Amino acid sequence: MKGNKKQPVDAAKQFINKHYPNCQGAILAGSVVRGEATDTSDLDIVVFDKLIASAYRESLQDFGWAIEVFVHNWESYKQYFESDRKRARPSLPKMVFEGVILKDNGSLEFIKKEAESILQSGPDKWSDETIRIKRYFITDALDDFKGCLNRAEEIFIANTLAELVSEFVLRTNQQWIGTSKWIVRALKQYDEVFAIQFVTTFDCYYRTGDKEPIIQLVEEVLQPFGGPLFHGFSLGK
Incomplete structure (x- = not known):
């Protein structure tokens, strides 16, 4: 020391x-x-x-x-x-x-x-309703990300997507989650290959501004659960 x-x-x-x-x-x-x-x-x-x-x-x-x-x-x-x-x-x-x-x-x-x-x-299993709600909010952020023309705003939408998607992947697989550096550590503990893909995808966007790899990653994560969700979603109705 x-x-x-x-x-x-x-x-x-x-x-x-x-x-x-x-x-x-x-x-x-x-x-x-x-x-x-x-x-x-x-x-x-x-x-x-x-x-x-x-x-x-x-x-x-x-x-x-x-x-x-x-x-x-x-x-x-x-x-x-x-x-x-x-x-x-x-x-x-x-x-x-x-x-x-x-x-x-x-x-x-x-x-x-x-x-x-x-x-x-491990944590409690997410209910189907919770998964549905999370799908909607990820879809909402993804649509904002796709349509955004302001780089400053786009960066923070990407940050939101990173948090939402990492949580979704971990919780739908009954894994513990984390914040900050613990997001990456939790992903690595669950699936090191996916963790590398996840980090590489967002790193590429931050360095080059290319949105497409993030869009593809998010849609791939949602696909086994029915894909992006907007039409027909309601909350509290």
């Missing part, structure tokens, strides 16, 4: 001893435990403390690191597990399952197994 930055596990343990000495458990998660750390990576630490009234998140600088701490009691983590499962973005279960135990009163292995079970089960 550069400068006075301590090794991740050492820094995390010292952080816990300094800021949460009475907690019952702590886990170090994130890129540093996955071997994916960069110069701007921080430490993600999940703390379990039965004495806190409600969960909270805090950002600090200590021991040469930017540190994100997620503090839970023995009930709040269950609520977050369930919330993450319902939104299909298992942030906390993933941190707990992948993380390295820093401190444990004997409860963390059970919680890790809870997290693993959620991750392995």
